[in-house]
Amino acid sequence: MLDDLVDLKTITSLCKRRGFLFQSSEIYGGLASTWDYGPLGVELKNNIKTSWWKNFVWSRNDIVGLDSAILMHPDVWKVSGHVENFSDPLVDCISCRKRWREDQLESKSCPDCGGALTDVRQFNLMFETNMGPIKDDNSNVYLRPETAQGIFVNFENVMKSMRLKLPFGIAQLGKAFRNEITTGNFIFRTREFEMMEIEYFVNPENDQRVYDQWVTDFMNWYKNLGMDTDKLRIREHDKGELAHYAKATSDIEYQFPWGWGEIQGIANRTDYDLQAHSKQTGQKLSYFDEKLSKHIVPYVIEPSAGVDRIFMAILLDSYQEEVVSSINGKSDTRIVLKLTPELAPIKVAVLPLSRKDVLSDLATQIYKDIKSSAVTTGVVEYDDSQSIGKRYRRQDEIGTPICVTIDFDSLDDKCVTLRFRDTMEQIRIPISDLIEQIRLNLNNG
Numbered sequence: 170m171l172d173d174l175v176d177l178k179t180i181t182s183l184c185k186r187r188g189f190l191f192q193s194s195e196i197y198g199g200l201a202s203t204w205d206y207g208p209l210g211v212e213l214k215n216n217i218k219t220s221w222w223k224n225f226v227w228s229r230n231d232i233v234g235l236d237s238a239i240l241m242h243p244d245v246w247k248v249s250g251h252v253e254n255f256s257d258p259l260v261d262c263i264s265c266r267k268r269w270r271e272d273q274l275e276s277k278s279c280p281d282c283g284g285a286l287t288d289v290r291q292f293n294l295m296f297e298t299n300m301g302p303i304k305d306d307n308s309n310v311y312l313r314p315e316t317a318q319g320i321f322v323n324f325e326n327v328m329k330s331m332r333l334k335l336p337f338g339i340a341q342l343g344k345a346f347r348n349e350i351t352t353g354n355f356i357f358r359t360r361e362f363e364m365m366e367i368e369y370f371v372n373p374e375n376d377q378r379v380y381d382q383w384v385t386d387f388m389n390w391y392k393n394l395g396m397d398t399d400k401l402r403i404r405e406h407d408k409g410e411l412a413h414y415a416k417a418t419s420d421i422e423y424q425f426p427w428g429w430g431e432i433q434g435i436a437n438r439t440d441y442d443l444q445a446h447s448k449q450t451g452q453k454l455s456y457f458d459e460k461l462s463k464h465i466v467p468y469v470i471e472p473s474a475g476v477d478r479i480f481m482a483i484l485l486d487s488y489q490e491e492v493v494s495s496i497n498g499k500s501d502t503r504i505v506l507k508l509t510p511e512l513a514p515i516k517v518a519v520l521p522l523s524r525k526d527v528l529s530d531l532a533t534q535i536y537k538d539i540k541s542s543a544v545t546t547g548v549v550e551y552d553d554s555q556s557i558g559k560r561y562r563r564q565d566e567i568g569t570p571i572c573v574t575i576d577f578d579s580l581d582d583k584c585v586t587l588r589f590r591d592t593m594e595q596i597r598i599p600i601s602d603l604i605e606q607i608r609l610n611l612n613n614g
């Protein structure tokens with residue numbers, strides 16, 4: 170299995186070359202472990218988020234969405250246990266002064282220089298800032314390290330306004346911030362990242378069944394995103410590893426080039442958060458069960474996924490190099506991103522064979538027709554630069570499923586060539602069938 174793993178350098182360079190990811194503030198020398206999503210990156214990232222929202226909000230009748238603020242009352246983080254417990258064990262090397270996360274080290278000496286390490290100190294991962302013009306202890310606020318607390322504090326608002334009955338879920342996606350001790354592996358571990366979280370509230374009696382169901386549902390979602398299931402595994406946390414709020418947690422891990430790494434956690438957070446906020450604020454955060462005629466505090470099962478890690482896993486997973494024979498009989502290597510049409514940043518590329526006006530007039534009309542039809546729901550690109558071979562290679566490399574080529578014969582026979590990324594098959598079809606053919610191929614792909 171390992172020999173088909175693409176290395177990180179290859180993906181990093183593709184990302185920069187083709188406009189998926191750029192280093193943040195690059196012209197200033199960059200800011201460590203901080204990345205900007207380029208024109209194709211933002212499309213792929215949005216497609217992942219939309220797929221998640223479609224699958225877990227729109228296609229269900231028991232989950233609603235929320236978009237809560239990043240800044241919250243600082244007491245939220247005290248009561249949730251994050252101020253006290255959301256920390257990693259930090260050690261410094263006495264010789265070279267490098268900092269490490271003690272729980273990630275394989276020996277008790279510095280991995281870089283072999284020097285002795287200091288005693289462990291707990292380092293809180295929350296970023297602090299100040300609200301308003303005066304910087305003092307009263308103006309301290311935190312950048313949220315998870316989106317979940319915004320859901321817990323809105324439990325009553327959402328349940329009442331939407332008249333929800335147990336079991337129900339609240340979904341939210343957005344930025345989160347963690348002042349990680351060590352970052353790295355490209356976008357795998359950064360200090361600013363995006364999360365997709367569901368807090369699914371259940372009767373405490375059903376917690377295990379619902380927890381198991383979420384693990385299955387998410388494995389299926391990854392499969393539907395086109396990911397290789399051999400590179401995915403479920404790893405259950407042992408007791409010592411559990412977060413302060415969790416009764417059980419399973420990670421879904423992907424086989425990255427450096428080894429297995431978490432892309433999502435599914436945790437049974439029990440009633441820890443609702444109870445804690447209720448106790449602190451005096452607000453009753455419970456559900457009235459009409460059948461039992463009593464209030465219960467639901468347990469919550471939390472599938473919490475990282476957009477950036479999924480983005481990276483999908484790029485690695487879909488990257489392929491194929492040996493193909495070129496026109497002059499020599500063999501050539503083409504790079505292909507085998508993304509599903511749902512995820513592809515560009516859905517269709519329109520490629521006139523020449524820049525001559527007669528062709529570009531027809532090609533522009535076709536381009537406009539595809540763009541304005543509802544079939545693509547994504548970017549359609551018009552490209553008339555370079556040779557057609559080079560244009561196909563570029564589209565393969567960025568994962569475009571379909572190219573439409575317009576040549577001089579198109580002017581007479583009113584047909585165009587459809588070229589498919591994965592098979593490189595080319596078929597000639599009447600322009601009048603084009604929109605329908607695109608629709609069929611994007612939906613079946």
Ligand code: ATP
Pocket residue numbers: 347349356357358359360361362363364431432433434473474475476477478479
């Ligand atoms: P790790 O053990 O790798 O630090 P975690 O267990 O702290 O991760 P969770 O709190 O379960 O992570 O967060 C849910 C998801 O958020 C993770 O599965 C991951 O995809 C994403 N995530 C967490 N921390 C980071 C980070 N520093 N950079 C990018 N994504 C992250």
